[in-house]
Amino acid sequence: MRALIISDIHANLPALEAVLAAAPEYDVVWNLGDIVGYGANPDEVVDLAKKLGGMVVRGNHDRARSGNIKPDEYLNLNRDARCSVDWTQEILTKGNAKWLSRLPRGPVRPLGHKVACVHGSPCGEDEYVFFREDARAAFRASRARIIFCGHTHWQVGWSLNGRELTPLKPEFQSSEGLDQFELPLRSENRYVLNPGSVGQPRDGDWRAAFAVYDDTHSVVTWYRVPYTLLMAQTWILRAGLPEFLADRLRMGR
Ligand code: ZN
Numbered sequence: 324m325r326a327l328i329i330s331d332i333h334a335n336l337p338a339l340e341a342v343l344a345a346a347p348e349y350d351v352v353w354n355l356g357d358i359v360g361y362g363a364n365p366d367e368v369v370d371l372a373k374k375l376g377g378m379v380v381r382g383n384h385d386r387a388r389s390g391n392i393k394p395d396e397y398l399n400l401n402r403d404a405r406c407s408v409d410w411t412q413e414i415l416t417k418g419n420a421k422w423l424s425r426l427p428r429g430p431v432r433p434l435g436h437k438v439a440c441v442h443g444s445p446c447g448e449d450e451y452v453f454f455r456e457d458a459r460a461a462f463r464a465s466r467a468r469i470i471f472c473g474h475t476h477w478q479v480g481w482s483l484n485g486r487e488l489t490p491l492k493p494e495f496q497s498s499e500g501l502d503q504f505e506l507p508l509r510s511e512n513r514y515v516l517n518p519g520s521v522g523q524p525r526d527g528d529w530r531a532a533f534a535v536y537d538d539t540h541s542v543v544t545w546y547r548v549p550y551t552l553l554m555a556q557t558w559i560l561r562a563g564l565p566e567f568l569a570d571r572l573r574m575g576r
Contacts, residue, residue: 324350324351324537324538324539325347325348325349325350325351325535325536325537325538325539326349326350326351326352326353326377326433326535326536326538327346327349327351327352327353327377327533327535328352328353328355328471328518328533328534328535328536329342329352329353329354329355329518329521329533330354330355330356330357330382330442330472330473330474330517330518330519330520330521330533331355331356331357331382331473331474331476331519331520331521331522331523332354332357332358332359332362332368332372332520332521332522333357333358333359333360333361333362333384333520333521333522333523334358334359334360334361334362334363334364334365334368334411334522335361335362335364335368335521335522335523335531335550335555335572336362336364336367336368336371336555336558337550337551337552337554337555338521338522338531338550338555339368339371339521339522339531340371340550341531341548341549341550341551342521342531342533342546342548342550343371343375344548345501345546345548346533346535346546347535349535351377351378351433352375352376352377352378353377353378353433353440353471353536354372354375354377354378354379354380355380355382355429355440355441355442355471355472355473355474355518356379356380356381356382356383356384356385356426356429356442356473356474357382357383357384357385357442357473357474357520358372358379358382358384358385358423359384359385359411359415359423360382360384360385360387360404360407360408360411361384361403361404361407361522361523361564361568362522362523362555362558362559362568363555363558363559363561363562363564364558365411365414365415365419366414366415366416366419368522369415369419369422369423370419373422378431378433378440379426379427380426380427380428380429380430380431380440380441380442380448381423381426381427381428381429381442381448382442382448382473382474383442383443383448383449383474384408385423385426386423386424387400387408387412402565403565403567403568406564406565407564407565407568410562410563410564414562428448429441429442429443429445429448429472430445430465430467430470432467434538436466436467436468437467437468437469437538438467438468438469438470438471438536439465439467439469439470439471440470440471440472441470441471441472442472442473442474443472443473443474444457444460444461444464444472444474445461445464445465445467445470445472446460446461446464449474450474451474451475452472452474452475452515452517453475453477455481455488455490458481458483458488458490458515459483459488461515462481462483462513462515467513468513468514469508469513469514469516469536470513470514470515470516471516471517471518471534471536472515472516472517473517473518473520474517475517475525476519476520476523476524476525476526477517477519477525477526478492478493478517478518478519478520478524478526478528478532478534478545478547479491479492479517479526480492480506480514480515480516480517480543481514481515482509482512482513482514483512483513483514483515484509484511484512484513491506491514491516493506493545493547495528495547498528498530499530499549500549501546501547501548501549502530502546502547502548503544503545503546503547504544504545504546505542505543505544506542506543506544506545507541507542508541508542508543510541514543516534516543518532518533518534518545519532519533519534519545519547520532521533522555523571523572524575525571525575525576526575527575527576528547528575529552529572529573529574529575530547530548530549530550530575531547531548531549531550532545532546532547533545533546533548534546552572552573555569555572556569556570556572556573557569559572
Protein backbone atom coordinates (compact mmCIF):
# COMPACT_ATOMS: atom_id res chain seq x y z
CA MET A 324 0.00 0.00 0.00
CA ARG A 325 1.34 3.40 -0.97
CA ALA A 326 -0.07 6.66 0.39
CA LEU A 327 0.56 10.03 -1.20
CA ILE A 328 0.91 12.46 1.71
CA ILE A 329 0.18 16.11 1.07
CA SER A 330 -0.20 19.03 3.45
CA ASP A 331 -0.53 22.81 3.53
CA ILE A 332 -1.59 23.24 -0.10
CA HIS A 333 -2.82 26.74 0.76
CA ALA A 334 -4.85 27.30 -2.41
CA ASN A 335 -1.78 27.05 -4.64
CA LEU A 336 -3.15 25.28 -7.72
CA PRO A 337 0.03 25.21 -9.87
CA ALA A 338 1.94 23.64 -6.95
CA LEU A 339 -0.73 20.96 -6.34
CA GLU A 340 -0.88 20.13 -10.05
CA ALA A 341 2.91 19.77 -10.19
CA VAL A 342 2.82 17.44 -7.17
CA LEU A 343 0.14 15.23 -8.74
CA ALA A 344 2.04 15.10 -12.04
CA ALA A 345 5.31 14.17 -10.32
CA ALA A 346 3.94 11.69 -7.76
CA PRO A 347 4.65 8.02 -8.39
CA GLU A 348 1.77 5.53 -8.37
CA TYR A 349 -0.17 5.51 -5.11
CA ASP A 350 -3.23 3.78 -3.69
CA VAL A 351 -4.61 6.48 -1.42
CA VAL A 352 -4.16 10.16 -0.53
CA TRP A 353 -3.62 11.33 3.05
CA ASN A 354 -4.20 15.09 3.19
CA LEU A 355 -3.02 16.77 6.40
CA GLY A 356 -5.02 19.98 5.97
CA ASP A 357 -4.66 23.70 5.33
CA ILE A 358 -6.07 23.19 1.87
CA VAL A 359 -6.95 26.89 1.58
CA GLY A 360 -5.62 30.23 2.82
CA TYR A 361 -2.86 32.53 1.44
CA GLY A 362 -3.17 31.36 -2.20
CA ALA A 363 -5.55 32.56 -4.89
CA ASN A 364 -7.25 29.35 -6.04
CA PRO A 365 -9.22 28.02 -3.05
CA ASP A 366 -12.19 26.65 -5.00
CA GLU A 367 -10.10 24.89 -7.64
CA VAL A 368 -7.89 23.34 -4.97
CA VAL A 369 -10.85 22.20 -2.82
CA ASP A 370 -12.48 20.68 -5.92
CA LEU A 371 -9.27 18.79 -6.67
CA ALA A 372 -8.87 17.66 -3.04
CA LYS A 373 -12.44 16.31 -3.10
CA LYS A 374 -11.69 14.44 -6.32
CA LEU A 375 -8.53 12.91 -4.86
CA GLY A 376 -10.55 11.61 -1.91
CA GLY A 377 -8.76 9.48 0.66
CA MET A 378 -8.27 10.73 4.20
CA VAL A 379 -8.38 14.47 4.94
CA VAL A 380 -7.91 16.17 8.31
CA ARG A 381 -8.70 19.83 8.86
CA GLY A 382 -6.09 22.54 9.28
CA ASN A 383 -6.44 25.83 11.12
CA HIS A 384 -6.94 27.70 7.83
CA ASP A 385 -9.67 25.29 6.70
CA ARG A 386 -11.48 26.02 9.95
CA ALA A 387 -11.01 29.75 9.54
CA ARG A 388 -12.24 29.79 5.93
CA SER A 389 -15.38 27.91 6.67
CA GLY A 390 -16.25 30.41 9.41
CA ASN A 391 -15.39 27.88 12.10
CA ILE A 392 -12.97 30.12 14.04
CA LYS A 393 -13.20 31.77 17.46
CA PRO A 394 -13.06 35.60 17.52
CA ASP A 395 -9.85 35.71 19.61
CA GLU A 396 -8.20 33.16 17.30
CA TYR A 397 -9.03 35.42 14.34
CA LEU A 398 -7.58 38.48 16.08
CA ASN A 399 -4.36 36.59 16.79
CA LEU A 400 -3.69 36.03 13.08
CA ASN A 401 -1.18 38.38 11.43
CA ARG A 402 -2.46 41.04 9.01
CA ASP A 403 -1.71 39.06 5.83
CA ALA A 404 -3.34 35.91 7.19
CA ARG A 405 -6.42 37.87 8.28
CA CYS A 406 -6.66 39.50 4.87
CA SER A 407 -6.52 36.11 3.17
CA VAL A 408 -9.11 34.66 5.62
CA ASP A 409 -11.54 37.44 4.66
CA TRP A 410 -10.84 37.13 0.93
CA THR A 411 -11.18 33.33 0.92
CA GLN A 412 -14.37 33.42 2.95
CA GLU A 413 -15.85 35.80 0.43
CA ILE A 414 -14.84 33.89 -2.69
CA LEU A 415 -15.30 30.26 -1.61
CA THR A 416 -18.52 28.61 -2.87
CA LYS A 417 -21.04 27.63 -0.20
CA GLY A 418 -20.59 23.97 -1.05
CA ASN A 419 -16.82 24.11 -0.63
CA ALA A 420 -17.05 26.09 2.61
CA LYS A 421 -19.42 23.44 3.94
CA TRP A 422 -17.10 20.62 2.87
CA LEU A 423 -14.19 22.31 4.70
CA SER A 424 -16.30 22.85 7.81
CA ARG A 425 -17.05 19.12 8.00
CA LEU A 426 -13.47 17.90 7.84
CA PRO A 427 -12.48 15.89 10.90
CA ARG A 428 -10.07 17.17 13.53
CA GLY A 429 -6.97 14.97 13.69
CA PRO A 430 -5.46 12.68 14.70
CA VAL A 431 -7.11 10.26 12.29
CA ARG A 432 -5.74 6.71 12.09
CA PRO A 433 -5.93 5.38 8.55
CA LEU A 434 -4.04 2.15 9.39
CA GLY A 435 -5.20 1.15 12.87
CA HIS A 436 -2.69 1.91 15.63
CA LYS A 437 0.25 2.06 13.27
CA VAL A 438 -0.23 5.53 11.77
CA ALA A 439 -1.72 8.77 13.06
CA CYS A 440 -2.38 11.76 10.79
CA VAL A 441 -2.89 15.22 12.22
CA HIS A 442 -2.46 18.80 11.01
CA GLY A 443 -0.39 20.11 13.91
CA SER A 444 0.55 17.58 16.60
CA PRO A 445 -1.11 14.76 18.55
CA CYS A 446 -0.88 17.22 21.48
CA GLY A 447 -3.35 19.49 19.69
CA GLU A 448 -4.40 20.09 16.10
CA ASP A 449 -3.01 23.65 16.19
CA GLU A 450 0.25 22.83 18.04
CA TYR A 451 3.53 23.01 16.08
CA VAL A 452 6.22 20.35 15.92
CA PHE A 453 9.25 22.55 15.22
CA PHE A 454 11.81 21.44 17.79
CA ARG A 455 13.03 18.44 19.80
CA GLU A 456 10.75 19.13 22.76
CA ASP A 457 7.76 19.37 20.41
CA ALA A 458 8.67 16.01 18.86
CA ARG A 459 9.08 14.39 22.30
CA ALA A 460 5.67 15.74 23.34
CA ALA A 461 4.14 14.40 20.11
CA PHE A 462 5.53 10.91 20.79
CA ARG A 463 4.22 11.05 24.37
CA ALA A 464 0.75 12.11 23.23
CA SER A 465 0.27 9.31 20.71
CA ARG A 466 0.61 5.54 20.66
CA ALA A 467 0.99 5.39 16.89
CA ARG A 468 4.32 4.16 15.55
CA ILE A 469 4.32 6.74 12.76
CA ILE A 470 2.84 10.22 13.16
CA PHE A 471 2.40 12.29 10.04
CA CYS A 472 1.89 16.00 10.65
CA GLY A 473 2.05 19.28 8.73
CA HIS A 474 1.44 22.87 9.94
CA THR A 475 5.09 24.06 10.22
CA HIS A 476 5.64 23.92 6.43
CA TRP A 477 9.04 22.29 7.15
CA GLN A 478 9.93 19.01 5.46
CA VAL A 479 11.55 17.32 8.45
CA GLY A 480 11.12 14.49 10.92
CA TRP A 481 12.36 12.73 14.05
CA SER A 482 12.93 9.12 14.94
CA LEU A 483 12.70 7.76 18.46
CA ASN A 484 14.52 4.67 19.66
CA GLY A 485 14.03 4.13 23.39
CA ARG A 486 14.80 7.62 24.69
CA GLU A 487 17.10 8.51 21.82
CA LEU A 488 15.61 11.17 19.56
CA THR A 489 17.22 11.76 16.15
CA PRO A 490 16.31 14.65 13.85
CA LEU A 491 15.76 13.71 10.21
CA LYS A 492 16.04 15.86 7.13
CA PRO A 493 16.00 14.99 3.43
CA GLU A 494 19.25 15.49 1.53
CA PHE A 495 18.52 16.46 -2.05
CA GLN A 496 20.86 16.36 -5.05
CA SER A 497 19.72 19.67 -6.53
CA SER A 498 17.84 22.82 -5.59
CA GLU A 499 15.94 23.29 -8.84
CA GLY A 500 14.67 20.06 -10.43
CA LEU A 501 12.49 17.18 -9.26
CA ASP A 502 14.25 15.52 -6.37
CA GLN A 503 13.59 12.70 -3.91
CA PHE A 504 15.07 11.29 -0.72
CA GLU A 505 14.31 7.83 0.64
CA LEU A 506 14.03 7.17 4.35
CA PRO A 507 13.84 3.45 5.18
CA LEU A 508 11.87 3.02 8.42
CA ARG A 509 13.39 0.74 11.07
CA SER A 510 10.96 -1.57 12.81
CA GLU A 511 12.33 -0.73 16.28
CA ASN A 512 11.87 3.05 15.84
CA ARG A 513 8.92 5.41 16.06
CA TYR A 514 8.64 8.42 13.76
CA VAL A 515 7.20 11.90 13.52
CA LEU A 516 7.32 12.93 9.86
CA ASN A 517 6.26 16.08 8.05
CA PRO A 518 5.78 15.83 4.25
CA GLY A 519 6.45 19.59 3.94
CA SER A 520 4.11 22.12 2.38
CA VAL A 521 2.75 21.77 -1.15
CA GLY A 522 1.79 25.40 -1.62
CA GLN A 523 3.83 27.58 0.74
CA PRO A 524 7.11 25.96 1.83
CA ARG A 525 8.94 27.79 4.64
CA ASP A 526 12.08 25.66 4.90
CA GLY A 527 14.14 27.69 2.46
CA ASP A 528 13.30 25.57 -0.62
CA TRP A 529 10.67 27.12 -2.90
CA ARG A 530 9.74 23.81 -4.58
CA ALA A 531 6.47 22.08 -3.71
CA ALA A 532 6.97 19.40 -1.07
CA PHE A 533 5.23 16.07 -0.52
CA ALA A 534 5.92 12.51 0.61
CA VAL A 535 4.98 8.95 -0.24
CA TYR A 536 4.63 6.29 2.48
CA ASP A 537 5.14 2.73 1.28
CA ASP A 538 3.65 0.51 3.95
CA THR A 539 4.67 -2.73 2.23
CA HIS A 540 8.38 -1.87 2.10
CA SER A 541 8.37 0.43 5.14
CA VAL A 542 9.88 3.42 3.37
CA VAL A 543 8.96 7.09 3.34
CA THR A 544 10.17 9.11 0.36
CA TRP A 545 10.34 12.88 0.58
CA TYR A 546 9.97 14.80 -2.69
CA ARG A 547 10.50 18.35 -4.00
CA VAL A 548 9.10 19.41 -7.33
CA PRO A 549 9.38 22.75 -9.18
CA TYR A 550 6.15 24.40 -10.30
CA THR A 551 5.13 27.50 -12.25
CA LEU A 552 5.79 29.94 -9.46
CA LEU A 553 5.04 32.96 -11.64
CA MET A 554 1.50 31.73 -12.27
CA ALA A 555 0.75 31.30 -8.56
CA GLN A 556 2.24 34.75 -7.83
CA THR A 557 0.31 36.44 -10.64
CA TRP A 558 -2.98 35.05 -9.39
CA ILE A 559 -2.24 36.22 -5.85
CA LEU A 560 -1.53 39.77 -7.06
CA ARG A 561 -4.53 39.81 -9.40
CA ALA A 562 -6.79 38.75 -6.53
CA GLY A 563 -5.59 41.82 -4.63
CA LEU A 564 -4.01 39.71 -1.87
CA PRO A 565 -0.93 41.13 -0.04
CA GLU A 566 2.22 41.24 -2.20
CA PHE A 567 4.21 39.49 0.53
CA LEU A 568 2.14 36.33 -0.02
CA ALA A 569 3.48 36.23 -3.60
CA ASP A 570 7.07 37.15 -2.63
CA ARG A 571 7.40 34.52 0.06
CA LEU A 572 6.68 31.71 -2.43
CA ARG A 573 9.90 32.53 -4.27
CA MET A 574 11.88 32.67 -1.05
CA GLY A 575 10.39 29.48 0.38
CA ARG A 576 10.01 31.38 3.68
ZN1 ZN B 1 -0.40 25.90 6.86
